[in-house]
Amino acid sequence: MTTGKTPAKPSTIYDVATAAGVSHQTVTRFLRGYKGIRPETQARVEHAIAELGYRPNLTARSLKSGRSHRIGALTHELSQVGPSRIAEGAAAAAREAGYVLDLVSLDMRNPHAVEESLALLTQQDLAGILALGSTDEMSRAFTSTRFRVPTFIDVESDDEPDPYRNRLSNASMPSLVDHLVEWGHRRIALIAGPDNWSASRNRTRAFHAALARHGLEAEAVVQGDWSARSGHAAVAEADGIGAATAVVAANDQTALGAMLALKESGRRVPEDVSVVGIDDIPEARYYDPPLTTVHNPFELQGRAALHRLLALIDPDHAIDLDVPLPQLMVRRSSGPAPEPR
Structure with a gap:
């Protein structure tokens, strides 16, 4: 059944620029995560994007720039809270930066898991790979793999000071x-x-x-x-x-x-x-x-890891997220020590 109505034409970057009262170059810089945009201008662009429901055309952008806007992410144990929420944060940051995150959960019982997953991912043109590791098996697999695109390996090291994980x-x-x-x-x-x-x-x-x-x-x-x-x-x-x-x-x-x-x-x-x-x-x-x-702040850890990968893909990408220290949440499961009997 047809209604006779012409489907609404998707909004373009120029529509966003007009609605926000800025140049299309400013919108482009905003979408790429450029930090030098004035807060009031950024707010207008964000409002225009939300109002128009603008979504970047990744295929057109890739053809025009000659660069892929897909990122492969390798992780495992998504049934665990930490890995799943880190992956969610990375995926959200990728969307906001105009990328698509292809998430592959590895079965580390399979010694060829990383190799097979990379073969699957590299069937598509990737801008980079985010390797999210938690276990010794993951660390060994990542460090022994030759990645052919920019790769950020986010693995917690034993007792090594790190701004995002330890x-x-x-x-x-x-x-x-x-x-x-x-x-x-x-x-x-x-x-x-x-x-x-x-x-x-x-x-x-x-x-x-x-x-x-x-x-x-x-x-x-x-x-x-x-x-x-x-x-x-x-x-x-x-x-x-x-x-x-x-x-x-x-x-x-x-x-x-x-x-x-x-x-x-x-x-x-x-x-x-x-x-x-x-x-x-x-x-x-x-x-x-x-x-x-x-x-x-697991989600922020994921976002920070993604932005560190984007900085490897594009040196002009200079977003360095400040991940806050963990915060003690005092509730009713703790209290005074009982008197000795």
């Missing part, structure tokens, strides 16, 4: 341990993440260092795997967290399982045992009780 461990653990010590806790246990994740190792080292600053040693360290199931098992085991009056979980899902196991054993949170986590997932404030945790 700050989570180096800021979150001290803030959590300091918070618990201020409440009078001296017997503090850790439910760690998996050994093959550098982030897990960094968090464990930062935990021990934070305790040492207070002259304390860990009551117990139990190995987990980021899951609520492993947090539950760590507490349910007979000698799991020992006589700890506080538990630091390597992430919020682990904390959820730990709190359920404590409740099942008849121990109250936080009256008998305080529990804290890391990441501040959206559900954390709705745990029972709401979880004290550290907010990690």
